[in-house]
Amino acid sequence: MTCPRCDTVVVTFPVLEALRAHAPEQAAAASICPHCLAVDAVDGGGVADTDEDAATAGDAAPEFDRVHESFPSGDGGVAFALLIGTLPSIALNKASARALREHAEREGVDTALAFDRLIEAVREAELVPGFDLERRVHQLDSLLDGH
Template sequence: MYSCDCDTTPISFAVPTSLRAYAPDEADAAAICPRCLRVEPVADTDTTDDVAFDRLSSSFPTGEAGVALALAIGLCASLATNRSALEDALEAVERAGADPLLALDRLLAEPSVEPAIDLERRRHQLEQLLYG
């Protein structure tokens, strides 16, 4: 069960086998809160085939790129611990055809998004991971 304290319904999604190493508890399903962006594992029965990532932002990637970006956001809670996994997850976003930094910038511009962690500060560190 998702335990976020925000008064909003989380966005649940299945985690493909190729991305499970980046999921919390290596779960086969996870959810992201559209307000605080907390990512937590959920029961696989909570997911649907039509993931509503547009509830985060109309420019949030869809499909595997969206799943990889959501998981990368979850990994941002601890850059030191998750550095390698985060780098791999961001590269998975790129391989799936999306620009992770641009998507993150657009997400942070959404007025309804209030990240639980300082993603604006982490964005610079993410850029260094990708291109540094």
């Protein structure tokens, strides 16, 4: 499956039921582009069965390291990927962004550090998002932390 914006092969991942309200189109599966960071809904056939036992799933784990070597893995990585998806319209997605950041952090993700590493990758032209990542992360912090 490729990104409709830049034609790069995307990383697909199942969306936990608890996070579906915050996923694009409330989908059970989503994708993130390892080039432009676009996050989109995926129709049902794009991801391994989410009910499959993790021990037998093997290669079914999302390859978030294709986005960046420091990208969080597991459920925290899923929440972080969805959080990135809120950034292009952060003012409209404040509640989802808050819930996703909190979920990622409960799963052990240092979201500030993860964003810093992605911003550095943008500076080094490893990633070319379709939005100003650094500015959107600053807006995210201002919206969620600036009571």
